Amino acid sequence: MAGLDRTTPIPTEIKLLQKSQLMEISFADGATFRLPYEFLRVHSPSAEVRGHGPGQEVLQTGKRNVAITGIDAVGNYAVKPIFSDGHDSGIYSWDLLYQLGVDQDRLWSEYLARLEASGGSRDVDSSTRPPASGESCGSSGGGCGHRH
Numbered sequence: 001m002a003g004l005d006r007t008t009p010i011p012t013e014i015k016l017l018q019k020s021q022l023m024e025i026s027f028a029d030g031a032t033f034r035l036p037y038e039f040l041r042v043h044s045p046s047a048e049v050r051g052h053g054p055g056q057e058v059l060q061t062g063k064r065n066v067a068i069t070g071i072d073a074v075g076n077y078a079v080k081p082i083f084s085d086g087h088d089s090g091i092y093s094w095d096l097l098y099q100l101g102v103d104q105d106r107l108w109s110e111y112l113a114r115l116e117a118s119g120g121s122r123d124v125d126s127s128t129r130p131p132a133s134g135e136s137c138g139s140s141g142g143g144c145g146h147r148h
Contacts, residue, residue: 004077009098014079016068023068023081025097033101038122041066041083042111043100044090059118062125085125 009031015024023040026032042049042060051057063085070082078093100107120126
């Protein structure tokens with residue numbers, strides 16, 4: 001995010017379409033984008049998703065049914081969606097939202113390719129999935145925190 005300047009696209013309307021799970025955002029230049037909640041979640045600008053530098057990105061899995069439960073304004077330059085999976089640290093600037101709209105098809109194809117290459121799933125969150133039978137859950141012998 002470079003900040004607001006006279007070339008920054010400014011939204012004229014932002015709607016959350018809950019039935020279709022889309023954020024519809026219209027800009028002053030006439031562009032309108034319909035961004036799926038899942039797309040916004042997996043492309044969050046937060047450090048939790050992008051990391052703190054190149055190569056530290058964390059592939060998001062299991063986000064097919066994520067919803068946006070609320071949205072907060074951040075000054076007059078961005079919004080911060082609150083997702084149903086608890087993620088609420090991504091600040092989506094106007095220029096980022098515009099770029100996500102312009103590049104949506106390419107970014108989505110790249111995401112699906114990374115997901116497939118990793119064996120990940122849009123339906124199963126592998127970061128919180130319990131280990132399958134026979135997988136280890138740590139070296140302490142205490143299991144995965146389950147009580148028997």
